[in-house]
Amino acid sequence: MNNYFSVQDIDALNDWVNEAIVLKKNPLSHNYLGKNKTIGLLFFNPSLRTRLSTQKAALNLGMNVMVMNFTGEGWSLEYEDGVVMDQGNSEHIKEAAQVVSQYCDVLAIRAFAKLEDREEDYKEKVLKSFIEYATIPVVNMESATGHPLQALTDAITITEHKKVRKPKVVLSWAPHPKALPQAVANSFVEMMQRMEADFVITHPVGFELASQITKDVPIDYNQENALKDADFVYVKNWSSYSDYGQIGSDQQWRITEGKMKLTNQAKFMHCLPVRRNVVVDDAVLDGEHSIVIEQANNRTYAAQLVLKKILEAK
Ligand code: CP
16 A cells, blocks of 8 residues: 555455454554654644544654654645746745655645635645655545545444344534534545445434435435434534534533433443534543544554555555
């Protein structure tokens, strides 16, 4: 494997998930693989889990790690070809990507959606430009439209916890005071389409995800109906795709203990960070069926598997 840009870069999902679970049992088993190799982590947005788990994954493989926060520290980048650079941007992606490729063996990038122009965000200008001009593999640490490291983590976590071959998995929208991208939800949907799962999405009218991603996944606009008999409840806010970037803060959609009682003692999942008592009540997040901390722990093994595959292919 060269780049890990989306869930579609996973060639054999069951094998990947099983290999990650084996890595988790012995994380240092391949600590020779990254010897004298360097990963560069470039952040255009904040992070806790992605930053630390990807570093941890690289260290477990014996790699050196360099981290750079681009916003406020790096030169502002120009992405358009042939442009006269007499405005704000100081450096063109063509040089930046090639220069970083001199210092690193693998590059990982986080660059969120701006949520101002849907067509621009869905072009994935930042990630795709780095992939075009870098001469080393590129890993997506959450781009404008996808978070495939999170989705691989979620597949690992569901596999570890499922009690039946084909669990019922519900992706439920929940309220949030700020406009959030659709990236986590998009990649989770793509992942569930590839897993053996009875998968349903529930959200208010007007918060449909892109139809080219959801395809024929059933959508239930009645949250309580969707939650019935669920084995896993995956909760996430996203801003509107159709009325692009519109905030959704309807508290009727907050996840409560009462709603979780409708499920089959479902495991509660969230990618974190989560706003307590806005997205989900304390009682659910702190309850015995919440697996969010274990889910966050699995970020390391998802990243480690992806880096291992890249290093093995080099
Ligand atoms: N889930 C996730 O990507 O967390 P961070 O934004 O903290 O990296």
